[in-house]
Amino acid sequence: MQGVLTGPVIPALIAFGSLVLGSCAKDADRERPAVSTLSASLVVQGKNIFYDRRFGPRPVACADCHADYAENRIRAARNIKPGGAVLGAHRRISAWGGEFTGKALRRYGAGAARCVLRYQGRGRSYDDALSQSESSALLAYFRAVSTGDEPRRVSWTALNRPVDSLRLADALNEALRRRGDPERGGDLFDRACRRCHATGNPAAGPDLRLRLFDARTVARLAWTGRGAMPFFPPDKLSPGDVADLLAFLQTIMKRPR
């Protein structure tokens, strides 16, 4: 027998073997794209929604308010986004401080439907704000940008849900007591507010030069939001930041006559 497998037979067997393996690999390749194309296109669809300023009638995208990268790692990120990073959102066990849990997380994009309804102005209920397939696309995108090590529960630092009146009052008093730096405030305004309160350009919020506001009202709005205006938790805008913003806003707001 051994004699038979010498000479040109072995190379021939190897050639045959690789032919068989080759054709197997081809079959496997033919199978694989079908599956990954499906999930890859879901991820792309989710990413498109995430960056779409025309997803709802108001010209703001998820990406204006949320990072899809680890914010503490990318220090160059200039914009101050009111919402937290969406990394790991697809596997959280609760969103919006407990408003979304269980099946609602899958159905409403881990709580994104609330943002779409309220901040982007799309639909009249969570159900028409975000369809099931849009929710799945967003969840696929959250998964794609995550490392898998993110905590399943995120700590909620907002001052307004539920209204933490003591902490809010403390923060307000501190912001109003400080003497703000208008130059730093102008920089903060560019990074946190200008994309919605641009002066001149079509914007998502009113032109703040046209009215006179009382400092306490502005400071409260920054932390609690109102209607389509999002709230900034104090880890995004501290009392010192708000004091600087107020000092800047005083330089652009309409003066009393």
Ligand code: HEC
């Ligand atoms: C105008 C700003 C704004 C827009 C636009 C916006 N969000 Fe939000 N979103 C917030 C704020 C503020 C919160 C509450 C703070 C937080 O949990 O990040 C929030 C909360 C969330 C949460 C729940 C986080 C949690 O675990 O409680 C998810 C998920 C989310 N947003 C995803 C989205 C997606 C996806 C879009 C786009 C379809 C979007 N958001 C659009 C501001 C916004």
Ligand code: HEC
């Ligand atoms: C995602 C868009 C968005 C961002 C970011 C945003 N705002 Fe607003 N803001 C709005 C909208 C929309 C309104 C109108 C709210 C309403 O209808 O009650 C508003 C209202 C206001 C008002 C009251 C205007 C009035 O005429 O009553 C003030 C003051 C204000 N914002 C300040 C700020 C400051 C300061 C920042 C940055 C820290 C900021 N906003 C960031 C969208 C935004």
